[in-house]
Amino acid sequence: MATEGTAPVGFRDRLRGFRHELGREWRRLPPRARSLIPGIALLALAALYPVYYDSLPTSVPVIQNFPSVSTAVIMIVFIMMAVGLNIVVGYCGLLDLGYVAFYAVGAYTAGWLASGHFQQVKLHLGSAGISTELRGIHINLWIVLLLAGCLTALAGILIGLPTLRLRGDYLAIVTLGFGEIIPQFVRNADDIGGFNLTAGSFGINPIDTPGFGTGLNEALGLPVNFQQSFDRINLFYWSALALLMITIFCSVQLRDSRLGRAWIAIREDETAAAAMGVPLMRTKTWSYAIGAFFGGVAGAFYASFKGGAFPSEFYFNISVFLLCMVILGGMGSVWGVVVAGAILTWLNQEGLANIGGWVNRETPLRFDVTEVQFGLYGIIIVLMMLFRPVGLIPEGRRKRELEQGGLPTDTLYGERHE
Amino acid sequence: MTVEAKPEGPSPLQALRRRRRPSVISIIGILFVALFVLVLLRNFIADPEQFINISLIGLTTGAVYALVALGYTLVYGILQLINFAHGDVFALSGLVAYSIAINVLNLTADTAAIALIGGLALTMLLTGAFASSLNATIEFLAYRRLRNQPRLTMLITAVGMSFIVQNVALYFYGVGFYSAADLIPSTSAFTIGEISIAWNKLTVVLVTIPVLFILTWLVKSTKQGKAMRATAQDQDAAAMMGINVNRTISFTFLLAGALAGAAGLLFLLLFNMRYDTGFELGLIAFTAAVLGGIGNLAGATLGGILIGLIQAWNEGLTHWTAGGSWTRSIVFGILIAILVFRPEGLLGERTPEGA
Numbered sequence: 001m002a003t004e005g006t007a008p009v010g011f012r013d014r015l016r017g018f019r020h021e022l023g024r025e026w027r028r029l030p031p032r033a034r035s036l037i038p039g040i041a042l043l044a045l046a047a048l049y050p051v052y053y054d055s056l057p058t059s060v061p062v063i064q065n066f067p068s069v070s071t072a073v074i075m076i077v078f079i080m081m082a083v084g085l086n087i088v089v090g091y092c093g094l095l096d097l098g099y100v101a102f103y104a105v106g107a108y109t110a111g112w113l114a115s116g117h118f119q120q121v122k123l124h125l126g127s128a129g130i131s132t133e134l135r136g137i138h139i140n141l142w143i144v145l146l147l148a149g150c151l152t153a154l155a156g157i158l159i160g161l162p163t164l165r166l167r168g169d170y171l172a173i174v175t176l177g178f179g180e181i182i183p184q185f186v187r188n189a190d191d192i193g194g195f196n197l198t199a200g201s202f203g204i205n206p207i208d209t210p211g212f213g214t215g216l217n218e219a220l221g222l223p224v225n226f227q228q229s230f231d232r233i234n235l236f237y238w239s240a241l242a243l244l245m246i247t248i249f250c251s252v253q254l255r256d257s258r259l260g261r262a263w264i265a266i267r268e269d270e271t272a273a274a275a276m277g278v279p280l281m282r283t284k285t286w287s288y289a290i291g292a293f294f295g296g297v298a299g300a301f302y303a304s305f306k307g308g309a310f311p312s313e314f315y316f317n318i319s320v321f322l323l324c325m326v327i328l329g330g331m332g333s334v335w336g337v338v339v340a341g342a343i344l345t346w347l348n349q350e351g352l353a354n355i356g357g358w359v360n361r362e363t364p365l366r367f368d369v370t371e372v373q374f375g376l377y378g379i380i381i382v383l384m385m386l387f388r389p390v391g392l393i394p395e396g397r398r399k400r401e402l403e404q405g406g407l408p409t410d411t412l413y414g415e416r417h418e
Numbered sequence: 419m420t421v422e423a424k425p426e427g428p429s430p431l432q433a434l435r436r437r438r439r440p441s442v443i444s445i446i447g448i449l450f451v452a453l454f455v456l457v458l459l460r461n462f463i464a465d466p467e468q469f470i471n472i473s474l475i476g477l478t479t480g481a482v483y484a485l486v487a488l489g490y491t492l493v494y495g496i497l498q499l500i501n502f503a504h505g506d507v508f509a510l511s512g513l514v515a516y517s518i519a520i521n522v523l524n525l526t527a528d529t530a531a532i533a534l535i536g537g538l539a540l541t542m543l544l545t546g547a548f549a550s551s552l553n554a555t556i557e558f559l560a561y562r563r564l565r566n567q568p569r570l571t572m573l574i575t576a577v578g579m580s581f582i583v584q585n586v587a588l589y590f591y592g593v594g595f596y597s598a599a600d601l602i603p604s605t606s607a608f609t610i611g612e613i614s615i616a617w618n619k620l621t622v623v624l625v626t627i628p629v630l631f632i633l634t635w636l637v638k639s640t641k642q643g644k645a646m647r648a649t650a651q652d653q654d655a656a657a658m659m660g661i662n663v664n665r666t667i668s669f670t671f672l673l674a675g676a677l678a679g680a681a682g683l684l685f686l687l688l689f690n691m692r693y694d695t696g697f698e699l700g701l702i703a704f705t706a707a708v709l710g711g712i713g714n715l716a717g718a719t720l721g722g723i724l725i726g727l728i729q730a731w732n733e734g735l736t737h738w739t740a741g742g743s744w745t746r747s748i749v750f751g752i753l754i755a756i757l758v759f760r761p762e763g764l765l766g767e768r769t770p771e772g773a
Contacts, residue, residue, distance in 0.1 A: 095570055097577070162758045169500050169573055170757055173704060177750035180701070184747050316697070320577060327574060375585025381578030382560055385571050 046241060050234040064354040069233050071349045076240040077302045079341035080247050082325040083334060084294030089323065090332035090395070091255060092287035093267030094164070095172040098179025100318040102292045105155045106299025107309035108186060109148035111204030113139045114304070128211030129225025141210040141304055145243075145297050152296025153289040160288035164281060176316070183314040198311070205308025210239060236305050243301060247294050251334050254290065263287050264332075317374055321348065324377045327384050330391020340392060348373065447759035461735040467612035472734035473727060478619040478688065480726020481626040485681035486703035487710070487718040488633065489553075489674035495713035496650045496670045498569065502576040503556055505700015506583035507675060511549035512682030512691045513587055516596045518544050519683075527600045534601065538683070542625075546679035553675025554668050556583075562664070580697070587693035595690040602687055622684045629680055630719060633673070637715060642669055650713070698746070702729075705753040711766020720764060725749060 026034065049072060056066045067075065081103060088096045111117055114127075116136030124132050126140035139147070163174040190200030198204065209232070211225030226235045254260045262283045265273040274280050303309045325344050329336030343351075356369040369376065384391065462469045486508050493501040519525045519541040525534060556579055564572045602618040637643040645666045648656040657663050685691055685699070706725045710717025729749065733742040740748060756763065 093570065095573060162754065166757055166761065169498070169569060170708075170761070172573060173500060173701075173708070174754055174757055176701065177705075177753050181747045181750050184744070188743050188747075320581065323574070323577070372585040372589050374581050375588070378578040378581025378585065382575050382582065385575040385578065386560065386563065389567070389571055 043245070047238065050231075050237055062355060062358055063351065064358055065350065067346050067350055069237050071346065073233065073236050073240050073305055074302070074349055075342050075345040076237070076244050077298050077305070078322070078325070078345040079338050080240075080244050080298035080301075081295050082322050082329075082337050082341040083244075083247050083251050084291045084298065085322050086291075086326050086329075086332065086334065086337045087251060087254070087263075087294070088287055088291035089326050090330075090337070091260060091263040091267065092284060093263075093331075094284060094287065095169070096175045096288075096291070097172050097316075097319050097323070098159075098175035098177070098182075099291075099295055099322050100314045100316065101159070101175075101179045101182040102152045102156060102295030103299035103302070103318065104182050104186060104309075104311075104314040105152045105292075106148040106296030106301075107303035107313075108198060108204065109151050109296065110141070110144050110207050110300035110303040111198075111309040113137050113144045113147060114141050114208040115204055115206060117199065117204045126213065127208065128213035129228055130208060138208055140213070141208055141300075144304075145210075145300050148300035149293040149297040152299070153293040155296075156288045156292025157285055160285045164284045164288065176319075179314075179316060179319050183311050186314070187311040201311055203308050203310030203312075205310075207304050207308055209236075209304055209307075240301065240305075243297065247297075248334060248338065251294075255332075255334070259283065259286060267332075320374070320381075321377060324381055327381055328392055330394045333391060333393050333395035336391050336393030336395070344377070352376075443759060447755070450755065450759075457735075457738045458731065460737050461731070461739075464737055469735065470613050472730050474613070474615055474619065475734065476727035476730025477723060478622050478726070479730060480723035481622055482681050482684050482688070482722075483699070483703050483706050483726050484719040484722025485626060485629065485677045485684070486699060487706040487722040488630075488715060489677045489681075490700075490704050490707040491710075491712055491715060491718040492646075492670050492674045492677075494707065496646060496667055497561070497565070497572070499561065499572050499576060500704065501674070502573075502700070503579035503583050504553070504674065504678060505696035505698075505703065506580045506587070507549055507553050507556070507696070508678040508682050508685075508699065508703075509691060509693060509696025510552070510583055510587040510682075511545050511675075511679040512686045512695070513591045513596055513693070514548050515541055515545040515679070515683040515686050516598060519598055519601070519686075525598075525601055527603070538601070538687075542680055542683050545683050546676040549679030549682065550672040550675035552583075553678065554671045557668060557671040562667075580700075584693055584697065587696075591693055593692065595692045596686065597690040598686045599688060599690075618687055622688060625680070625684060629677070633677070634715065636673065642666070646670055702749055705749055705756075708753060708763055709756050711763025714763065714765050717763055717765035725752070728752070 029037075050069045053066070053069055058065055060066070081099065084102075085096065085099045088094050088099075114137070116134055116138075118137050119135050121137060122135045123137045123139075124130070125138070126143060127138035128140055130138050159175070159178050163171055166174065186198040187201050189197040190202075209226040211227075212220075212222035214224055216222045217224045223229045223235055226232050226239075229235055255264075262273070262278045265276065265278055266280065266283060270280065321344065325341040326337055328344065329338070329340030347355075352369050352373050356367070359365055359367070359369075458469075486505065489504050489508075490501060493499060493504065519537065523537045523541065525537045525541075529537065560575050560579055561572055564575055599618065602621050604616040604618050606614040607617045607620045608615065635643075637646060645656070645661045646669065648659065648661055649663055649666045653663050656666070682691075685695070702725055703722065706721035707718045708721070709724060710719070710721030712718075729745055732739050732745055732748055
């Protein structure tokens with residue numbers, strides 16, 4: 001009995017000693033490495049996901065399966081959009097309820113520039129692994145991603161110019177209006193004076209997939225075209241991850257730039273920012289354009305992944321879904337938005353169905369969660385706003401303010417309600 | 419309940435905005451209106467009877483929009499909140515009205531006229547009570563404790579509430595469409611030449627007009643209405659004058675809810691509705707409220723009727739119109755145009771915050 005009693009204590013002691021040792025070693029590292037190592041480890045874990053996915057256990061309790069690689073691609077795409085929306089809502093404090101419009105513009109740009117939609121012309125520009133005999137516009141998808149981003153940013157500026165001088169809640173409703181007009185436009189624009197711009201409710205498909213062409217294939221072994229590869233989904237996963245890394249990098253750099261500080265100043269107090277010489281319209285328009293840029297890139301990439309751009313996908317719920325990610329993660333907090341985006345997209349794609357199935361099987365409850373999932377997101381939004389408006393992982397700046405007891409919480413994010 | 423100018427001097431922001439409104443914009447605005455009138459004239463000359471019939475349809479739809487728009491405008495006037503959940507309260511109460519009228523009271527097209535009228539009146543009463551209490555509960559649970567928070571917080575909460583209410587409707591009523599359009603016959607009540615108005619449309623107009631009068635009386639002439647107007651102007655000052663601000667705001671939500679309930683039943687008598695009808699109709703009604711000047715009761719009514727007319731004209735007229743598949747774009751186009759050209763709305767006053 002005595003030995004049994006002491007064994008766990010000894011083990012616990014050893015564990016504590018080990019942790020102590022580890023902590024000392026950890027503190028001995030230079031601060032830069034200390035801040036980089038977790039990120040690199042996490043990135044490695046994410047990058048190797050398709051490699052070790054097959055050896056992950058199936059039939060896990062509650063969640064049943066880990067997200068499949070193709071779900072992971074969708075998760076990354078939505079995280080990208082949420083990070084883009086975070087620039088508008090989180091940094092600049094402009095409530096945008098029509099972000100889906102940017103997703104649509106990006107997807108349709110990919111549809112126009114990288115498919116056989118325009119049969120009237122034959123234009124190939126660096127198209128990888130696509131027969132030059134094919135009609136239509138076929139531009140290499142990497143270039144298309146950039147073009148889609150730029151075009152969407154332009155759309156963002158066009159939407160922003162008349163509306164950004166309006167007060168916050170009017171802006172919300174106008175962006176919502178644009179979010180509704182654009183899907184209707186693409187659905188109806190299959191016959192503009194006889195010209196088929198968007199193929200109506202059929203959508204534009206198929207859209208080309210990215211690729212590196214034969215030259216780079218021979219030189220570096222990069223795939224000619226994703227569509228023709230055996231591990232198509234893995235390639236999409238890795239390129240999505242790379243795009244996400246770029247997005248996050250840009251987002252963090254922008255936040256700490258002169259422009260980013262101007263955004264935050266506007267978010268905190270528009271009048272004070274204007275009085276300090278921040279040009280309101282220009283700064284807001286920039287946030288709109290840059291937020292739109294990432295939405296467009298993500299939309300174009302997603303369209304290529306799915307192989308088409310369909311009008312039925314651009315509905316208001318997506319905008320709210322993205323907003324929910326930003327709120328759940330913490331407005332302005334990039335890492336919070338990434339985590340919340342991953343969780344919510346996974347729930348939307350697989351998680352809710354899996355968890356619901358598990359609950360129905362293992363417990364006497366009978367409830368179809370997937371049917372009312374948007375009600376669930378509504379509950380998340382309301383509860384977060386009522387009880388934890390800073391989000392799951394609050395932005396460092398806000399946390400510091402709260403800890404130091406500087407500004408009261410209620411002056412953040414726009415003017416105080418009178 | 420007009421939101422009157424707040425007693426502060428012009429902010430630097432406003433000074434910026436004033437300079438940025440050149441006369442070119444007003445010229446473009448006038449051109450838009452001229453084009454609109456031209457299209458109407460063209461259609462009126464081509465077929466006056468058709469034009470008037472279609473306008474009557476628009477008037478009926480517009481009456482329902484006006485009722486919902488009044489709910490938006492009341493709440494906006496007192497809290498400066500776009501109550502996104504309002505449209506969904508409307509849809510849910512319309513579905514509840516269906517349950518009451520068809521399932522509980524067993525009303526059918528064959529029910530005797532007196533019983534039908536009595537049944538519908540009872541339904542309207544019960545639906546109004548339901549929608550009022552739902553609306554006030556939403557305010558009590560979600561908006562009340564956020565009142566001192568920044569506006570964005572309450573606005574986002576309203577979006578969340580809208581989704582919750584919509585999904586409650588989805589859970590209980592499913593995705594099917596509900597309609598009680600056959601309860602009141604759509605035969606002509608009276609005909610003048612080729613112009614005719616059907617019974618069901620006449621009913622809607624006949625119900626809406628007294629409701630509007632009662633509302634105006636409530637806001638203009640009762641003590642509670644005075645309290646509402648005072649709270650809308652300045653909550654703190656109203657509280658110092660002994661007005662119970664919480665109760666006044668609850669009363670506003672009750673009133674807005676009752677209007678949504680009435681609109682729900684009337685909509686059910688005219689069209690199909692299902693759990694997500696409220697989303698689009700709510701947006702249309704909000705556009706109507708903005709068009710008329712948000713916070714302004716007469717403006718919301720005018721805006722609702724105008725939007726109803728524009729929708730009917732767009733879908734019904736034959737010359738130079740875009741057709742039904744573009745209605746939504748046109749309504750939102752109007753919203754955006756109004757916010758760009760005349761943010762204070764047709765009847766609204768310019769406030770320092772200025773929109």
